[in-house]
Amino acid sequence: MKNRALFCAIALLPALFVSTLASSQEEQMLKVATFNVSMEATNYKALGMKPxxxxxxxxxxxxxxSQVKNIAEIIQRVNPDILMLNEFDYIADxxxxxxxxxxxxxxxxxGGLEPVDYxxxxxxxxxxxxxxxxxxxxxxxxxxxxxxxxxxxxxxGQYGxxxxxxxxxxxxxIRTFQTFKWHHMPHPQVPIIPDESGSxxxxxxxxxxxxxxxLRLSSKSHWDVPVKVAGKTVHILAMHPTPPNFDGSEDRNGKRNFDEIRLMADYLxxxxxxxxxxxxxxxVSLSENARFVLVGDFNAADIGDKHREGVIEQLTEHPLVNNDIIPTSAGGAGASGAEFSNRFTAYWGARADYVLPSRFGFDxxxxxxFWPAKTSDLYRLVKDREASSDHRLVWISLSLTDDN
Known part of the structure; x- marks a missing residue:
C-alpha cells in the first residue's frame, strides 16, 4: 500500500508541475490600457454649475x-489591470x-457586467x-x-x-515632471513668429x-509611476501632450507637443x-533594462488626420519601444474609408492614444x-461624445518575461 501511494504521488508530480507553471504564467499576465474619458465634457450647464x-x-x-456609467461599462468589459485616464480633472481629495x-x-x-475594483x-x-x-x-x-x-x-486641474x-x-x-522648464531641454523647438516673407x-x-x-514644458504633467507586478517593477510612463493646433504660424502648440513627446523619449x-x-x-532617467509601458493621449498621429512626420515616431520607432503589434478595431475601420483606419483611436480619424511597452521584459x-462596429449592440457606448468620449479605450495584453 505504501508503494502504491508513493507511485500515485510520483505520477501526480508532472500534473502538479504543469498546474504550478500555468498558475505562475497566469500571475505574470498583464493588461494595460489608456482611456481619454473626456470627463471635462460633462454638461455643467445642464447641471446649473460653472466649469x-x-x-x-x-x-x-x-x-x-449616463456618460460616466458608459465609461465604467467599457472599462468593465475590457477589465485592464492597469488603467491610465486622461481628461479626468485633478481632485486633491x-x-x-x-x-x-x-x-x-x-x-x-x-450593463449586467461583473464590477471591477482598483x-x-x-x-x-x-x-x-x-x-x-x-x-x-x-x-x-x-x-x-x-x-x-x-x-x-x-x-x-482641468484635463487632469x-x-x-x-x-x-x-x-x-514615483517621479513627476510637472515643473521641468522648456528652455532647459537641449535645443528646444522655440516658437517664432515668421516675418512678412514667412521666414x-x-x-x-x-x-x-x-x-x-x-514656461514649463509639460502642458499637464509627465509621470513615471512604478507598479509592482509578480515581484517585478513596471514603470508606467504617462503623459498627455498638448494638441498641436489652436495656435498660429508660430506653431507654439505643435512645437510644444513635439518636445513633450521628446522628453519622454529621452527619458527612456x-x-x-x-x-x-x-x-x-x-x-533622473530610466536605468538600462527597465520594464516600462508608455500610456496616454499623445495628440500625435502616426497616420490619419494631422500626421506630422517625425513626431510620434520619436517613440514608435525608438529602439527600446515595441510598436510591432498595433491595436485595431472593427469600429475604427467602419468609421472611415481611409487606409489603416482600423488603428484609429479618436472619432475624427487618427491614432492619438497609445499603449507602448518596452522591448525588454515583455512578450x-x-x-x-474598444470601438464596436455600428452593427454591434455595444455601439451605443461609443456612438458620440455624449455617450462616452471622443476617444476610445486602447489596451495591450502582455506577459512578463524572466529577464532580470
Missing part, C-alpha cells in the same frame, strides 16, 4: 451620470475624485489651468487662466490625469525673455536623458481598441 472641478465631484458622487469613480461606478455592475490609485497636480502672471497667448490681456495658464485650462491599478504602486518611487530666420520669438524662462535611456530633472530637482500577446 470647475466641483462639476466632476458632483457627478462622481451620484453614480448616475481622492475620496471625492478617482476613488469615488471606482466606488460609485466601477464597483457597481454596469485598490491602488494615483493622482497629482497638473499644469492645465495653473495660473501665470503672463500674457502667454498674446491677446493683450494677462488673464491667468485659459491660454495664459501653464497649460490651457479654465481652472486648475489618474492612474488605476490592481497591483501595488511604489509610491516612494523664421528673422522672426520674433512668441514668448518674451521672462516668459520663456518661466540614461545617455539621452541626462539633462532631465524631476519635481524634486533630482537628475506582447494581443492588443485592441
Amino acid at each position: 470647475s472641478d466641483q462639476v466632476l465631484q458632483y457627478v462622481l458622487s451620484t453614480g448616475e451620470h 481622492k475620496r471625492k475624485g478617482v476613488d469615488a469613480f471606482v466606488k460609485n461606478y466601477l464597483n457597481v455592475s454596469q 485598490l491602488y490609485t494615483y493622482v497629482a497636480t497638473v499644469n492645465t489651468g495653473e495660473p501665470t502672471k503672463f500674457d502667454l497667448d498674446n491677446n493683450g490681456k494677462a488673464e491667468g487662466f485659459g491660454g495664459d495658464a501653464y497649460g490651457f485650462g479654465l481652472y486648475p 490625469m489618474a492612474l488605476l491599478s490592481k497591483y501595488p504602486i511604489d509610491v516612494d518611487g 523664421t530666420d528673422k522672426g520674433k520669438p512668441w514668448y518674451d525673455v521672462e516668459e520663456w524662462a518661466a 535611456s540614461p545617455d539621452k536623458g541626462a539633462y532631465i530633472y524631476d519635481d524634486n530637482g533630482e537628475k 506582447v500577446n494581443d492588443a485592441g481598441v
Whole structure:
C-alpha cells in the first residue's frame, strides 16, 4: 500500500508541475490600457454649475451620470489591470475624485457586467489651468487662466490625469515632471513668429525673455509611476501632450507637443536623458533594462488626420519601444474609408492614444481598441461624445518575461 501511494504521488508530480507553471504564467499576465474619458465634457450647464472641478465631484458622487456609467461599462468589459485616464480633472481629495469613480461606478455592475475594483490609485497636480502672471497667448490681456495658464485650462486641474491599478504602486518611487522648464531641454523647438516673407530666420520669438524662462514644458504633467507586478517593477510612463493646433504660424502648440513627446523619449535611456530633472530637482532617467509601458493621449498621429512626420515616431520607432503589434478595431475601420483606419483611436480619424511597452521584459500577446462596429449592440457606448468620449479605450495584453 505504501508503494502504491508513493507511485500515485510520483505520477501526480508532472500534473502538479504543469498546474504550478500555468498558475505562475497566469500571475505574470498583464493588461494595460489608456482611456481619454473626456470627463471635462460633462454638461455643467445642464447641471446649473460653472466649469470647475466641483462639476466632476458632483457627478462622481451620484453614480448616475449616463456618460460616466458608459465609461465604467467599457472599462468593465475590457477589465485592464492597469488603467491610465486622461481628461479626468485633478481632485486633491481622492475620496471625492478617482476613488469615488471606482466606488460609485466601477464597483457597481454596469450593463449586467461583473464590477471591477482598483485598490491602488494615483493622482497629482497638473499644469492645465495653473495660473501665470503672463500674457502667454498674446491677446493683450494677462488673464491667468485659459491660454495664459501653464497649460490651457479654465481652472486648475482641468484635463487632469489618474492612474488605476490592481497591483501595488511604489509610491516612494514615483517621479513627476510637472515643473521641468522648456528652455532647459537641449535645443528646444522655440516658437517664432515668421516675418512678412514667412521666414523664421528673422522672426520674433512668441514668448518674451521672462516668459520663456518661466514656461514649463509639460502642458499637464509627465509621470513615471512604478507598479509592482509578480515581484517585478513596471514603470508606467504617462503623459498627455498638448494638441498641436489652436495656435498660429508660430506653431507654439505643435512645437510644444513635439518636445513633450521628446522628453519622454529621452527619458527612456540614461545617455539621452541626462539633462532631465524631476519635481524634486533630482537628475533622473530610466536605468538600462527597465520594464516600462508608455500610456496616454499623445495628440500625435502616426497616420490619419494631422500626421506630422517625425513626431510620434520619436517613440514608435525608438529602439527600446515595441510598436510591432498595433491595436485595431472593427469600429475604427467602419468609421472611415481611409487606409489603416482600423488603428484609429479618436472619432475624427487618427491614432492619438497609445499603449507602448518596452522591448525588454515583455512578450506582447494581443492588443485592441474598444470601438464596436455600428452593427454591434455595444455601439451605443461609443456612438458620440455624449455617450462616452471622443476617444476610445486602447489596451495591450502582455506577459512578463524572466529577464532580470
